[in-house]
Amino acid sequence: MLLRARDVSKTYSIADQTLQVLRGVDLDLAASETLALTGESGSGKSTLLHLVGGLDVPDAGSIEIEGTDIAGRSDAERAHLRRTDIGVVFQQFNLIPSLTVADNIAFQARLAGSADKEWIAYLGQTLGLEDQLSKYPEQLSGGQQQRVAIGRTLAVRPKLVLADEPTGNLDEASAQTVMDLFLKLVGETRAGLLLVTHSKSLASRLDRNVHLSVGVVS
Amino acid sequence: MIRTTLAALMSYWRRNLLQLITLLAGIALATALWSGVQAVNAEARASYDAAAATLGEGRFDHLRAADGGSIDQETFVALRRAGWLVSPIVEGRINGVRVIGLDALTAPIGIAPVSLTEQADLGAFLSGGGQIFGRPDALAALEGTVEAELIADPNIAPQTLTTDLVFAQELLGREGEIDRLLIATVQPKQQATLAEIAPNLTRISAQSGSDIGRLTDSFHLNLTAFGFLSFAVGFFIVHSAIGLAFEQRRPMIRTIRALGVPLNILLALMMVELILFALIAGVAGVILGYFIASALLPDVAATLQGLYGANVSGTLAFRASWWATGLLIALGGTTIASVSAFLKLAKMPLLAGGQIRAHVMVAGRRAAVLAILAAACAVLAVILAATADGLVSGFALLASVLIGAALALPLILDQMLRASQSLSSGAKAQWFWADTRQQLPGLSLALMALLLAMAANVGVSTMVSSFRLTFVDFLDQRLASELYLTVEEDRAKEITGYLEPRVDAILPIVSAEAQIKGVETEVFGARVHSTQRDNWTFLDAMADPWDQVAGGAGILLNEQLARRTDTWPGAIVALGGQSFEVVGVYGDYGNPIGQAIVSEEVFAELYPEEIANNFGLRISVDQVDDLLSDLETQFGISSENVINQAEIKAFSLQVFERTFTVTAALNVLTLAVAGFAILMSLLTLAAMRVPQLAPVWAVGITRRSLGQLELLRALILAFFTILIAVPLGIVLAWVLLAVVNVAAFGWKLPLFLFPADYLQLAILSLLAAALAAFWPALKLTRLRPAELLKVFANER
Amino acid sequence: MNVRLLLFLLIWPTSIWAQGFAGLGTDAEGFSVPERGYVFDFPADHGAHPDYRIEWWYLTANMQDAEGRDYGLQWTLFRSALIPDEIDGQIFMGHAAVTTPDDHYVTERLARGSLGHAGVTAEPFEAWIDEWQMVGDMEVLSLKAGSDEFSYELELRNEGPLIFHGDAGYSVKSAEGQASHYYSLPYLALSGTLALPEGEVEVTGEAWLDREWSSQPLSDTQTGWDWFSLSFESGDKMMGFALRQTDGSVYTYATWIALEGETQAYPDGALSATPLETSQTSGAEVPTKWRVELPDRGVDVEVQAINPNAWMTTSVPYWEGPVTISGSHKGRGYLEMTGYE
Incomplete structure (x- = not known):
C-alpha cells in the first residue's frame, strides 16, 4: 500500500477555541491509484492532505507511506520525503518569483538531486510552456503559473502526488485544460494521486472518491 | 540541494537589486564611518605612542x-x-x-x-x-x-x-x-x-609633563562618539534592509520548505548569504573608511598639533589590523541587525506566513512593546544621568538616550500625525494623514536613522561650539596679560626691576608640586591684581574671592581638584601645615591634574626655594612692540622667551577652525547616510505602495497629485522628525559635556545653544529628505496606468 | 625577544658564550692577537688592552657570615671593542651577583667607553661602571656594586702571588691554537658588608680575580665551557676548564697552584670533568654536581653547587655560582657554565 492512514486526529487551537479538525480518519491509497477527497469547507480535507505530505504532524494515529510511519519522523526526515517521494500542488501556485519558469520547473528535482533534463523538457513541452521558459512567474497568467507548479511537482517523478484544489483559483476554461494535463501526466508517471476538490465532476474522473464530513470519512 | 537552495535565495537579490544595494551600502557605510574614525584615532594614538617611545616623555x-x-x-x-x-x-x-x-x-x-x-x-x-x-x-x-x-x-x-x-x-x-x-x-x-x-x-x-594621550583623550572621545553614532545610523539601514528582504521572502521560504528543504539548512544558508554580503560590503567599507580617514587626517593632525602640541602624522599608514576590526564590525553589525529577522523566520510555522506583510503595523502589542522598551531606556537614562561616574556608564547613558528616542520615534510621530489628522478637514486631507500614518511603520527605520543623524549633528556641533566658546573665554581669563616672559632665575630681579616702571603690572607665575587631600596638585602663587579680578570667572565662589586670597587665608581650586576631592567653597584644606578656606573654584580645561592658587606671599612662605622666572606683563597693546625690542637690546631676550598673547589667541582660534572642518565633514557624511536611508526605504516601499494607491487613483486623484503628495509626506515626516531631533541633540550635547566629560576628565563644560546652526541643519535635513523622496515620487508620477489597473485585475 | 638581549648578541659577537651563534666575527682583523712569549708588564697590564677585542676583570668569592652560612659573590667588568684602540668603539658590561643557599641576586650594567661612566685605568688601578668599582693598588682593593635589590661594599687584601696560566700567561683554548692572555690573583682575603633584601650581612672569605684578554678566544666548533676555580682545605688551589666541542669531545686544561704559589700547567686530557646531576634553573637545565678528576695530583672530588639556581639572567645568560668540594679533597670554589641556553 502506498499510503495507509489509520485513526488520524488533529486539533488546532485558534485564539481561545480548540477546533478538532480530524477525528479518527482512515484512508488507503494503492500505488498508481487516484483518489478524490471531497467535502465541505472546514471538513478537514486540506488538513489531511498536509498531514499526509508531512507538512504537519497528527495528534494521534499513524500515516504510513510505503509501510513507514511518517508521524514520528523528524522535521529533516519529513523534509527529505517531501523532496524525493511526495509532490504537492497547492491551490496558490507558490512559485519562486525570482526564478525563471525553467528554473522553477527544475527546482524540486534539483533539490532532490534527480533532475532529468529530458523528462523536464518533456514536461515543459506537454504543459505548453516552451515559449515561457525564460519568463518570470509574474509575467504568466494564473493557468500558466499552475502548469509550472504541476511541472515542478512531477519533475521529481514522485510516488505520491498531493493536490489541494489545484484549479481553485482558475477560471472554468483554464481549469479544465490544466486538470486534463495534470491527470494525463500523473498517469504517465504512474504516481498515486490524492486530490482535494469540491468539484463533483472532477472527482468523478478519478479511480475512487472519499468524502470527509466534520472530520470523519463518511 | 544546498546549491539549488542558495541559487534560489540569491535569485531574489538579482530580481531586487535595489534592496541588495541598500543592504551592501548600509553595511559599507556603517563600516566606513566607524573604521574611518577609528583609523584617525588609531593613527593619532600611534603617533603619541611613538612620540612617548622616542622621547620617553610621559613615561x-x-x-x-x-x-x-x-x-x-x-x-x-x-x-x-x-x-x-x-x-x-x-x-x-x-x-x-x-x-x-x-x-x-x-x-x-x-x-x-x-x-x-x-x-x-x-x-x-x-x-x-x-x-x-x-x-x-x-x-x-x-x-x-x-x-x-x-x-x-x-x-x-x-x-x-x-x-x-x-x-x-x-x-x-x-x-x-x-x-x-x-x-x-x-x-x-x-x-x-x-x-x-x-x-x-x-x-x-612624567605625569606633570606632557601626557599627550590624556590631554587629547577628550578630542578622541568626541570622534569616537561620532563614529559610534554613524555606525548606529548605518546599522539602522542594514536592519531595515534585512527586515524588508526577509519579510518579502517569506512566501519563498515557505515554498522552499514545503518542497523539502529543512528549516535549519535554510537558516544556515541565509546566514551564509548574509555573511558573504557582510564581508563584501565590509571590504568596501574598510577601503572607503581609509579614504575618509585620509581626507580627515590632515585637519585632525593640525587640530591636535595646535591644541595640544601633539605631533600626529598627516599621512595615514594602512594598518593590517583595520581589515580585521573593520570586517569584524561589518560582520558583528550585520549579525546584530539580522537577529530579530532570523528569530522571526525560525519561529514561522511552515503552513502560515505565506502572505507578504508589507510592514508591521505599529499597533496593539508591538506598539506596546516599543513603548515599554522606550520607557525602559528613558528610566535607565535618568538613573545613569544621576549616577554615571565613568566613561563606560557615560557611553551607556548616551546609548540609552539614543535608543530610547529612536524606539519612541514611531509612537511620537504617530501621535503627531493623529493630531494633524484630527485637525484637518476634507476627504483628501483626511486620506493623506491616514495614509501617512499607515506608511509610518515602513518608513520608521529610515526616520530613526534621520533622527539619529540629526541628533548627532546637533549634539556634536553644540558640543564643539560650546567647547570653543568656553575655551576662548578661558583663554581670555588665563591669558589676560599682554606678554609672557621667561627669564633665567638669577636675572629675574634685574629684569623685573627694569620692567617695573615700564609696564602697568608684573604678575609672577610660580608653582610647586604638592598634595591636597591626597591629589597631586600644582600650587601657584599669585600676585593679586585687577587683572584677575576683571577676567577670572568662577564656577562657584564666595564673595570677593581674590581679596580673600590676597588676605592670605583663602585658596582657589581648579574644578578637577574640587570634583576629585569633593571640596567646594567654604571647605577647609590643609597645605604645607597651614589651613586655608576654599574661596572659589575655577574652570581649568585641558589640564589633567589638580591646581590651586594662593597668594604670592603665602606661596613664598610655603615654598621659599621656588623663585619665579615666568612673568605676565600688563601693558597697553600699542607699547608691546617697543617693549619687545627694548628687552631684546637690553637683555638679549629673544622672541622665543616672550609670548605674545594676541598671537596665541589668534592661533587657538585658527586651530578651532580646523576642528570645525573635521566636524562639518562628519556632519555632511552622517546626513548623507540618513538621506540615503530615506531614499532606499521609499524606493522599496514604492513597489508595495501601488496596491494602496490604485484605489485612490481610481477615485480621481491624478498620478501627478499623488506624486506631489508622496513628496509632501516625506517632507512632513522629516520635519516632524527634525522637531524631535533638535531637543534630542541638545540632550546629547548635555550628556557629552556634563556627564561624559566630567566622568572622563573631571571638568564640566557649560552648554550653549546655537539656534541659527540648528535652523541651518534643519533646512539641510529637509533638503536631504526631499532629495531622497524626489525620485520615488517621480517614478510614481510616471507609473503607467496599466500597472495601477493590474491591481484590480490580478486578483489572487 | 628581549631588546637588550638582542643588543648583546650584537655587541659580544666573539665573547665566549656567544660561540653558539656560530661564526660571528671570528676574524681578528685589525685587532692584536695573543702571542706565546708575551712579556707581562705590571701595573700596565692590570689596565685595559683596547687593541684586543675582548677582555675582563672577573672576580668571584666564597664567603661566610658570623653563623657560618655560605655566600657567593661575583663582580665582573667586560670590555668589548667594536673598533680596535678607539675609545668610541669600546663597550663595557658589568655583571654583579650575590648567591646565598636560597637566593641568587643578579644585576647588569652597560656603557660605552667614550662617555666616561665606565672604564679601566692601570695606575692608579680602577675598573668602574657607574657607581660600581674595583679600585686600589692590587694589594688592597675596594669593591662595590649593587642594584635596586642588593648591594655590597667589600675590602680585598692580596695575600699571595700573582699566578700565570698556560705557558707563562699564554692560555691555549683549542687544538687549533686559539688563545688568550690569562693571569689570576687567587689569594684575595675579603671582608665587608652585603646589603640584601633580608638585611645587612657582615661577611669574610676568599676571592679570586681572573684577568683575561684576547681577540679570538674560541674555535667555531666549541659550544661552551665549564670552568672551575677550586680552593682546597689543604691550601692548594686549582683552576680548570673543559671546552665542549660540537663533536661531543672536550678540550681541557688545568693549573695546579701549590700552597706556596708554585704552578703547574696541565694540557688537554689531564683534567676530566663529568656531570653527575643536572638541575632546572630559571634559565636552562645545567649540571650542578660534577666529578672532577686530576689523577696526577690525586684529585677525585665531587663539586656541588651551593645554590643550583645560580642562573645569570643577564643579556647573555649563563650559570655562575659558589660550590662545595668533597671527596679526595675538601674545600670551596666557583663554577661557571656557559653555552647551555
Whole structure:
C-alpha cells in the first residue's frame, strides 16, 4: 500500500477555541491509484492532505507511506520525503518569483538531486510552456503559473502526488485544460494521486472518491 | 540541494537589486564611518605612542638644567657614578625635522628604535658612520645632507629622527652636550641625592609633563562618539534592509520548505548569504573608511598639533589590523541587525506566513512593546544621568538616550500625525494623514536613522561650539596679560626691576608640586591684581574671592581638584601645615591634574626655594612692540622667551577652525547616510505602495497629485522628525559635556545653544529628505496606468 | 625577544658564550692577537688592552657570615671593542651577583667607553661602571656594586702571588691554537658588608680575580665551557676548564697552584670533568654536581653547587655560582657554565 492512514486526529487551537479538525480518519491509497477527497469547507480535507505530505504532524494515529510511519519522523526526515517521494500542488501556485519558469520547473528535482533534463523538457513541452521558459512567474497568467507548479511537482517523478484544489483559483476554461494535463501526466508517471476538490465532476474522473464530513470519512 | 537552495535565495537579490544595494551600502557605510574614525584615532594614538617611545616623555621622569640650558657630559658621568641610572638625550632640528640622539646602552627599554634590533647592526648605530631611524617623510628631509645610513621605521614619532647620541651631537654641532636625562624607573638602592651631585638640574616628573594621550583623550572621545553614532545610523539601514528582504521572502521560504528543504539548512544558508554580503560590503567599507580617514587626517593632525602640541602624522599608514576590526564590525553589525529577522523566520510555522506583510503595523502589542522598551531606556537614562561616574556608564547613558528616542520615534510621530489628522478637514486631507500614518511603520527605520543623524549633528556641533566658546573665554581669563616672559632665575630681579616702571603690572607665575587631600596638585602663587579680578570667572565662589586670597587665608581650586576631592567653597584644606578656606573654584580645561592658587606671599612662605622666572606683563597693546625690542637690546631676550598673547589667541582660534572642518565633514557624511536611508526605504516601499494607491487613483486623484503628495509626506515626516531631533541633540550635547566629560576628565563644560546652526541643519535635513523622496515620487508620477489597473485585475 | 638581549648578541659577537651563534666575527682583523712569549708588564697590564677585542676583570668569592652560612659573590667588568684602540668603539658590561643557599641576586650594567661612566685605568688601578668599582693598588682593593635589590661594599687584601696560566700567561683554548692572555690573583682575603633584601650581612672569605684578554678566544666548533676555580682545605688551589666541542669531545686544561704559589700547567686530557646531576634553573637545565678528576695530583672530588639556581639572567645568560668540594679533597670554589641556553 502506498499510503495507509489509520485513526488520524488533529486539533488546532485558534485564539481561545480548540477546533478538532480530524477525528479518527482512515484512508488507503494503492500505488498508481487516484483518489478524490471531497467535502465541505472546514471538513478537514486540506488538513489531511498536509498531514499526509508531512507538512504537519497528527495528534494521534499513524500515516504510513510505503509501510513507514511518517508521524514520528523528524522535521529533516519529513523534509527529505517531501523532496524525493511526495509532490504537492497547492491551490496558490507558490512559485519562486525570482526564478525563471525553467528554473522553477527544475527546482524540486534539483533539490532532490534527480533532475532529468529530458523528462523536464518533456514536461515543459506537454504543459505548453516552451515559449515561457525564460519568463518570470509574474509575467504568466494564473493557468500558466499552475502548469509550472504541476511541472515542478512531477519533475521529481514522485510516488505520491498531493493536490489541494489545484484549479481553485482558475477560471472554468483554464481549469479544465490544466486538470486534463495534470491527470494525463500523473498517469504517465504512474504516481498515486490524492486530490482535494469540491468539484463533483472532477472527482468523478478519478479511480475512487472519499468524502470527509466534520472530520470523519463518511 | 544546498546549491539549488542558495541559487534560489540569491535569485531574489538579482530580481531586487535595489534592496541588495541598500543592504551592501548600509553595511559599507556603517563600516566606513566607524573604521574611518577609528583609523584617525588609531593613527593619532600611534603617533603619541611613538612620540612617548622616542622621547620617553610621559613615561619616564627626566632631569633638565634648571636654567633651561644644556647639561654637560661630566654631570651625566657624575650622576651615573653616584648611582643614578639616567640616560642622555640630545635634541635639535635639522631641515625642520626633530633629531633625537640617544644612548642605546643606557636608554630605558623601549626607547631605542625598535628596528635597531631588527636591522641587527648595533655596531653601525654606535660607531662613527651612523644610522638614522625615522618615518620616510622625516628621513626625506635629510636626504643628501648626511652620509649616515637612513632606515625607515614607522614606530618612530612623526617628524622625528632618532640616532646615536654622539652622532647626533656631531650632526647638531653640539659635542659633549646633553639636553635631558631620562631617569630609569628602577634605581639602585644606594644613591646620592640629586642636590649633592647636580644641584643645577631639576627633576620633571612624567605625569606633570606632557601626557599627550590624556590631554587629547577628550578630542578622541568626541570622534569616537561620532563614529559610534554613524555606525548606529548605518546599522539602522542594514536592519531595515534585512527586515524588508526577509519579510518579502517569506512566501519563498515557505515554498522552499514545503518542497523539502529543512528549516535549519535554510537558516544556515541565509546566514551564509548574509555573511558573504557582510564581508563584501565590509571590504568596501574598510577601503572607503581609509579614504575618509585620509581626507580627515590632515585637519585632525593640525587640530591636535595646535591644541595640544601633539605631533600626529598627516599621512595615514594602512594598518593590517583595520581589515580585521573593520570586517569584524561589518560582520558583528550585520549579525546584530539580522537577529530579530532570523528569530522571526525560525519561529514561522511552515503552513502560515505565506502572505507578504508589507510592514508591521505599529499597533496593539508591538506598539506596546516599543513603548515599554522606550520607557525602559528613558528610566535607565535618568538613573545613569544621576549616577554615571565613568566613561563606560557615560557611553551607556548616551546609548540609552539614543535608543530610547529612536524606539519612541514611531509612537511620537504617530501621535503627531493623529493630531494633524484630527485637525484637518476634507476627504483628501483626511486620506493623506491616514495614509501617512499607515506608511509610518515602513518608513520608521529610515526616520530613526534621520533622527539619529540629526541628533548627532546637533549634539556634536553644540558640543564643539560650546567647547570653543568656553575655551576662548578661558583663554581670555588665563591669558589676560599682554606678554609672557621667561627669564633665567638669577636675572629675574634685574629684569623685573627694569620692567617695573615700564609696564602697568608684573604678575609672577610660580608653582610647586604638592598634595591636597591626597591629589597631586600644582600650587601657584599669585600676585593679586585687577587683572584677575576683571577676567577670572568662577564656577562657584564666595564673595570677593581674590581679596580673600590676597588676605592670605583663602585658596582657589581648579574644578578637577574640587570634583576629585569633593571640596567646594567654604571647605577647609590643609597645605604645607597651614589651613586655608576654599574661596572659589575655577574652570581649568585641558589640564589633567589638580591646581590651586594662593597668594604670592603665602606661596613664598610655603615654598621659599621656588623663585619665579615666568612673568605676565600688563601693558597697553600699542607699547608691546617697543617693549619687545627694548628687552631684546637690553637683555638679549629673544622672541622665543616672550609670548605674545594676541598671537596665541589668534592661533587657538585658527586651530578651532580646523576642528570645525573635521566636524562639518562628519556632519555632511552622517546626513548623507540618513538621506540615503530615506531614499532606499521609499524606493522599496514604492513597489508595495501601488496596491494602496490604485484605489485612490481610481477615485480621481491624478498620478501627478499623488506624486506631489508622496513628496509632501516625506517632507512632513522629516520635519516632524527634525522637531524631535533638535531637543534630542541638545540632550546629547548635555550628556557629552556634563556627564561624559566630567566622568572622563573631571571638568564640566557649560552648554550653549546655537539656534541659527540648528535652523541651518534643519533646512539641510529637509533638503536631504526631499532629495531622497524626489525620485520615488517621480517614478510614481510616471507609473503607467496599466500597472495601477493590474491591481484590480490580478486578483489572487 | 628581549631588546637588550638582542643588543648583546650584537655587541659580544666573539665573547665566549656567544660561540653558539656560530661564526660571528671570528676574524681578528685589525685587532692584536695573543702571542706565546708575551712579556707581562705590571701595573700596565692590570689596565685595559683596547687593541684586543675582548677582555675582563672577573672576580668571584666564597664567603661566610658570623653563623657560618655560605655566600657567593661575583663582580665582573667586560670590555668589548667594536673598533680596535678607539675609545668610541669600546663597550663595557658589568655583571654583579650575590648567591646565598636560597637566593641568587643578579644585576647588569652597560656603557660605552667614550662617555666616561665606565672604564679601566692601570695606575692608579680602577675598573668602574657607574657607581660600581674595583679600585686600589692590587694589594688592597675596594669593591662595590649593587642594584635596586642588593648591594655590597667589600675590602680585598692580596695575600699571595700573582699566578700565570698556560705557558707563562699564554692560555691555549683549542687544538687549533686559539688563545688568550690569562693571569689570576687567587689569594684575595675579603671582608665587608652585603646589603640584601633580608638585611645587612657582615661577611669574610676568599676571592679570586681572573684577568683575561684576547681577540679570538674560541674555535667555531666549541659550544661552551665549564670552568672551575677550586680552593682546597689543604691550601692548594686549582683552576680548570673543559671546552665542549660540537663533536661531543672536550678540550681541557688545568693549573695546579701549590700552597706556596708554585704552578703547574696541565694540557688537554689531564683534567676530566663529568656531570653527575643536572638541575632546572630559571634559565636552562645545567649540571650542578660534577666529578672532577686530576689523577696526577690525586684529585677525585665531587663539586656541588651551593645554590643550583645560580642562573645569570643577564643579556647573555649563563650559570655562575659558589660550590662545595668533597671527596679526595675538601674545600670551596666557583663554577661557571656557559653555552647551555
